[in-house]
Amino acid sequence: MSADQAKSSGRFVPSRRQFLIGGAVAGVGAAAAVGADLVLNRSSSPEAAAALNGAEIVPFYGRHQAGIADAAQAHATFIALDLLPETDRDALRRLMSILTGDAARLTQGVKALADSEPELAVVPARLTVTFGFGPEFVSRAGGNAPTWLRPLPPFSIDKLDPAFTDGDLLLQIAADDPLTVAHATRMLLKDTRSFATVRWTQAGFRRAYGSERPGTTMRNLFGQVDGTTNAQPGTEEFDRIVWAERGWLAGGTSLVLRRIRMDLDKWDRLDRGGREQSVGRTLANGAPLTGTDEFDEPDFEAKTSIGFPVIPEFSHVRRSRPDDERQRIFRRGYNYDERPAGESVSESGLLFASFQADVDAQFVPIQQRLADLDLLNEWTTPIGSAVFAVPPGCSEGGYIGETLLG
Amino acid sequence: MSADQAKSSGRFVPSRRQFLIGGAVAGVGAAAAVGADLVLNRSSSPEAAAALNGAEIVPFYGRHQAGIADAAQAHATFIALDLLPETDRDALRRLMSILTGDAARLTQGVKALADSEPELAVVPARLTVTFGFGPEFVSRAGGNAPTWLRPLPPFSIDKLDPAFTDGDLLLQIAADDPLTVAHATRMLLKDTRSFATVRWTQAGFRRAYGSERPGTTMRNLFGQVDGTTNAQPGTEEFDRIVWAERGWLAGGTSLVLRRIRMDLDKWDRLDRGGREQSVGRTLANGAPLTGTDEFDEPDFEAKTSIGFPVIPEFSHVRRSRPDDERQRIFRRGYNYDERPAGESVSESGLLFASFQADVDAQFVPIQQRLADLDLLNEWTTPIGSAVFAVPPGCSEGGYIGETLLG
Numbered sequence: 001m002s003a004d005q006a007k008s009s010g011r012f013v014p015s016r017r018q019f020l021i022g023g024a025v026a027g028v029g030a031a032a033a034v035g036a037d038l039v040l041n042r043s044s045s046p047e048a049a050a051a052l053n054g055a056e057i058v059p060f061y062g063r064h065q066a067g068i069a070d071a072a073q074a075h076a077t078f079i080a081l082d083l084l085p086e087t088d089r090d091a092l093r094r095l096m097s098i099l100t101g102d103a104a105r106l107t108q109g110v111k112a113l114a115d116s117e118p119e120l121a122v123v124p125a126r127l128t129v130t131f132g133f134g135p136e137f138v139s140r141a142g143g144n145a146p147t148w149l150r151p152l153p154p155f156s157i158d159k160l161d162p163a164f165t166d167g168d169l170l171l172q173i174a175a176d177d178p179l180t181v182a183h184a185t186r187m188l189l190k191d192t193r194s195f196a197t198v199r200w201t202q203a204g205f206r207r208a209y210g211s212e213r214p215g216t217t218m219r220n221l222f223g224q225v226d227g228t229t230n231a232q233p234g235t236e237e238f239d240r241i242v243w244a245e246r247g248w249l250a251g252g253t254s255l256v257l258r259r260i261r262m263d264l265d266k267w268d269r270l271d272r273g274g275r276e277q278s279v280g281r282t283l284a285n286g287a288p289l290t291g292t293d294e295f296d297e298p299d300f301e302a303k304t305s306i307g308f309p310v311i312p313e314f315s316h317v318r319r320s321r322p323d324d325e326r327q328r329i330f331r332r333g334y335n336y337d338e339r340p341a342g343e344s345v346s347e348s349g350l351l352f353a354s355f356q357a358d359v360d361a362q363f364v365p366i367q368q369r370l371a372d373l374d375l376l377n378e379w380t381t382p383i384g385s386a387v388f389a390v391p392p393g394c395s396e397g398g399y400i401g402e403t404l405l406g
Numbered sequence: 407m408s409a410d411q412a413k414s415s416g417r418f419v420p421s422r423r424q425f426l427i428g429g430a431v432a433g434v435g436a437a438a439a440v441g442a443d444l445v446l447n448r449s450s451s452p453e454a455a456a457a458l459n460g461a462e463i464v465p466f467y468g469r470h471q472a473g474i475a476d477a478a479q480a481h482a483t484f485i486a487l488d489l490l491p492e493t494d495r496d497a498l499r500r501l502m503s504i505l506t507g508d509a510a511r512l513t514q515g516v517k518a519l520a521d522s523e524p525e526l527a528v529v530p531a532r533l534t535v536t537f538g539f540g541p542e543f544v545s546r547a548g549g550n551a552p553t554w555l556r557p558l559p560p561f562s563i564d565k566l567d568p569a570f571t572d573g574d575l576l577l578q579i580a581a582d583d584p585l586t587v588a589h590a591t592r593m594l595l596k597d598t599r600s601f602a603t604v605r606w607t608q609a610g611f612r613r614a615y616g617s618e619r620p621g622t623t624m625r626n627l628f629g630q631v632d633g634t635t636n637a638q639p640g641t642e643e644f645d646r647i648v649w650a651e652r653g654w655l656a657g658g659t660s661l662v663l664r665r666i667r668m669d670l671d672k673w674d675r676l677d678r679g680g681r682e683q684s685v686g687r688t689l690a691n692g693a694p695l696t697g698t699d700e701f702d703e704p705d706f707e708a709k710t711s712i713g714f715p716v717i718p719e720f721s722h723v724r725r726s727r728p729d730d731e732r733q734r735i736f737r738r739g740y741n742y743d744e745r746p747a748g749e750s751v752s753e754s755g756l757l758f759a760s761f762q763a764d765v766d767a768q769f770v771p772i773q774q775r776l777a778d779l780d781l782l783n784e785w786t787t788p789i790g791s792a793v794f795a796v797p798p799g800c801s802e803g804g805y806i807g808e809t810l811l812g
Contacts, residue, residue, distance in 0.1 A: 054617030074584070074614065116674045117629030119689055123617050178480070178584075178611040182627065182743040186670065186752050201745045205584040208480065209616045211460030211529050221588065223523030264592065268522045283525055337588040339607045346592050 053209045054123040060104040062393040063251045067128030067172055068355050069233035075181045076174035076334050077203045080167025081196035092141055093405045095195045100399035103129035112187040125177035131400045132170035132255045132388025143404045148359035149389050155371035164259045164384025167199045176209040204334025204351040221348045222267055225286025227331050228294055241328045244357045248403035251392030254359045258352040259384030267379045278375040280315030319374045327365050329354040459615045460529040466510040468799045469657045473534030473578055474761050475639035481587045482580035482740050483609045486573025487602035498547055499811045501601040506805035508597055509535035518593040531583035537806045538576035538661045538794025549810045554765035555795050561777035570665045570790025573605045582615040610740025610757040627754045628673055631692025633737050634700055647734045650763045654809035657798030660765050664758040665790030673785045684781040686721030725780045733771050735760040
């Protein structure tokens with residue numbers, strides 16, 4: 001949609017109802033139309049507008065969906081929907097067309113088609129909307145499901161709550177502004193009302209825009225630098241890890257979302273040295289215990305003067321290290337921190353989100369190794385788990401899911 | 407605390423436990439100490455550091471507490487505590503000394519005294535911590551309570567949930583970064599553990615730093631411009647509205663926090679003209695229906711060509727207008743948007759927070775008028791309510807509450 005179209009769709013048409021309520025409706029209508037233009041061009045100079053992060057836009061259309069290779073925004077809400085019994089293949093096509101249209105609009109700072117609060121749509125703040133399909137969605141679409149599109153195998157460490165597990169259709173809605181996320185979430189969920197119900201919603205955060213230098217690896221609520229070994233988007237390595245190559249999923253990927261509760265009270269009882277041993281990295285800057293810089297390669301052979309490995313066998317960095325080159329994933333997780341219940345002073349953790357071309361070949365072996373032995377399991381518990389096939393992007397005029405439903 | 411003190415308190419002292427766990431502890435300790443310095447001075451140049459909003463600091467000490475006259479940050483968590491039965495006057499003094507010390511540190515980007523995740527303390531992002539006392543706190547302190555320090559009179563529109571109502575001690579923790587708020591919240595709540603339990607926690611948000619030009623009036627989730635008539639901090643008018651003048655509360659104020667549920671689904675069924683009539687302002691830019699600019703004075707005498715008032719009698723802007731000059735409050739509210747339960751697609755509203763010298767003289771008449779007749783009551787319901795006396799600030803070496811407890 002062009003900027004001109006956006007402006008013209010923002011025009012105000014007085015309805016019969018307004019005349020019934022009374023008041024200077026015609027005058028108000030004109031003022032509102034002028035106001036909308038002011039809002040859409042709120043800065044007095046183009047330079048000032050360009051300088052606002054709120055005005056930053058991530059392109060919606062493309063070979064891949066947005067929200068995967070883009071630098072993680074400060075806020076994300078993940079929503080899983082359950083399809084209504086009557087939502088068949090045709091309905092799925094209608095649903096994805098409607099959602100695609102509104103996602104394309106909202107991410108560009110344009111109001112949704114039936115936007116009830118259009119003034120909240122004018123701050124995109126790098127908004128992205130990413131869709132994923134669960135097994136039931138693919139089955140109703142009549143498509144071939146990848147073999148990995150099913151609940152993860154049960155791990156001994158799991159204490160899964162159905163309230164945070166599985167789902168038919170996923171929306172990942174992410175932006176640097178929490179009001180933008182709230183508005184987009186509401187507009188998109190309204191689109192889904194005749195097709196599906198909300199199964200779960202999980203909201204997370206990272207450092208705000210402007211808090212740190214761009215590119216700083218995130219810290220989780222344990223204070224750990226989290227995500228150092230991620231491949232860099234734009235590299236061949238990243239493409240190999242993330243993008244699927246075959247069938248309707250070509251140019252797509254998979255999303256594994258695990259809700260990992262972190263027991264901060266118990267973590268508090270561990271001293272700093274113990275924490276660094278459990279991870280295998282320093283807390284200060286995330287360097288491996290054998291190095292000085294965050295991005296130094298860990299030396300698993302190094303021994304202390306009394307013969308112990310410097311990086312313990314049971315440390316997270318050692319256990320999560322791939323056995324073979326294919327076991328790589330791309331992480332794009334968020335912290336969560338919610339109203340605690342009872343005597344606890346926090347209910348906190350990590351929305352572990354990873355993208356990979358093949359869940360079974362890339363994610364499962366790592367998770368299995370960590371479930372078998374990882375000192376961090378003492379302080380963390382997976383309480384939610386979901387797997388989605390993330391279809392490729394689309395061009396203007398197309399819709400997300402068209403390679404499956406078209 | 408000086409920067410030198412902060413650095414030296416960041417030093418790492420290996421404990422006996424770390425030797426028992428094994429590993430190159432001495433080496434790790436040295437690396438961690440260097441790392442902490444790097445973190446505390448993370449930018450390569452002072453200019454780069456100064457440019458980060460994350461490095462921005464709001465002074466803690468002063469005649470008034472911070473977090474009232476300061477431009478509202480993007481995120482705020484309000485927490486009410488219930489004092490334990492054994493928390494007497496001496497204990498209150500200890501509690502407030504401990505809390506003051508850690509609030510002073512954290513707001514300056516320095517780790518709390520017993521900070522378990524010191525690396526999360528280095529991004530103040532304009533963090534402020536503001537304390538308020540409920541009736542029980544003042545009673546146990548043996549102080550004279552202002553007559554207005556009690557639950558608000560019941561209003562016909564209220565449907566109060568005890569889970570969001572009243573409390574003995576309030577903490578308002580606000581910053582432009584959600585991770586900063588999460589960390590400060592946890593550190594301060596740990597300080598209170600031997601003295602009090604958490605009664606309720608309410609988290610809210612506004613537009614992010616960088617989303618809009620500074621000074622833009624916030625919009626709530628109805629899309630309304632919200633807070634236009636606020637006095638400007640730094641003016642005589644603001645001082646007269648906000649600061650109390652007598653006794654231990656001189657230089658302090660009061661906080662009324664109302665949790666106002668907004669029925670977005672019902673609001674959606676009202677068209678744009680109806681919405682503007684209910685508020686008396688345009689949605690586009692918040693101008694009164696008789697004006698063109700947000701800050702135009704409403705003209706309540708203006709009539710339409712067919713004789714109706716342009717700004718309806720029952721509109722929010724008309725009903726909330728003071729009867730006399732003293733009925734002014736200073737609003738500093740936040741939006742909330744939480745995981746919905748059941749079939750609703752949102753559980754949303756406003757954390758209405760207002761500061762005023764005298765609740766009975768300033769807040770109650772306005773609220774009574776709105777409860778009697780305000781079209782917005784159709785779509786909004788107060789579900790939580792609390793009143794706190796907000797003591798004045800303190801100097802370095804003092805503590806918040808010393809005028810009551812000292």
